[in-house]
Structure formats: C-alpha cells, structure tokens
Amino acid sequence: MASFTLSEFKAVVDACFDGAEAAALEESVLDSEFADLGYDSLTVYEIVVRIQDEFSVRVPDEQLDELTTPGALIAYVDAQLAAA
Template sequence: MSDANAAVTELSVEDLTSIMRSSAGEDESVDLDGDILDSAFTDLGYDSLALLETVARISRDHGVELGDDVLDDVETPRDLLAVVNRTIAAA
C-alpha cells in the first residue's frame, strides 16, 4: 500500500462516483452528481460487469482487499460504500 493509500480512512460518495465514471463510464440519462446513494445500480446504468470493474478499481486504487462475494448483497452505492468502509476500518 502506498503512502497515499494509507491515508484513506473512508471512501466518499464523490470518490465512488469518480471511480464509477472512470471504470464503466456514465449513462447520459443519469446524473451521478445527484442523490444516488439509494438508487439501484441498474437504475444508474451499471450492470454486474461494470460493478466488478468498479470494485476491482477500488481494491487497486485504495489498497482495499474485497472478496469475490462483495457484490452479493450490494444493490446501491450506499450498500457498496458501507461494505468498502467497513473493510477499510477493519484493516
């Protein structure tokens, strides 16, 4: 883990939307800058492959070890942030 990654204590919704945009793009009909925390990823235009890429990017960029089953119970950005931030806090 690099020094920059060591400083990360929590992933914000802004961090997540930035990663989502760079990993899988952005549906033109969806405003990721709006209140998306409780929107289903499918409603935001992100399928399971896009989410896998997003999780891989979070793991890589932030040094967070996320298991293969991380997406089993994740339906919204709030859900994903909760899982990621619990993992960061436990590290």
C-alpha cells in the first residue's frame, strides 16, 4: 500500500515548479493556507493534476475547494491511497 507524505508532496511541487518552491515546504507550514504560502488557485490545481496523474488518485473539484492547506491535501490523498 502506497502512502502520500510531505516528502511525496514536495517531490510533486518540485516537479511542477523549481526546487525553491519545494524547499520552503516544512512541517511547520502544513496548516498554513495555500494563499498564505503564495500558491494561487491555478498553482494548486496544477499540483493536484500532477498528484492525480502520478498517484492514480481522484480529487474532485468540490473536494479541492475544502483542501486549503498542504496538510489537508496530503491527508486527503493519503487516505485515498489507503482506501485503494
């Protein structure tokens, strides 16, 4: 069974952008809003699309509206992987 952790999230962010974006992601920011971290909705959408492609997990748009922090997104994807 696969899991989705901060490490995997950082790898996805790194693949979408550059290492500087991923380097800023630490445990201390997991509960910060994406907007507070400088991620606009298009950025979050790009990250989610890559997660869906790489991990074969579906994140419905209506669910994405509720996943406003990296920690919430990581927990959601991890739960989906555990259920699969």
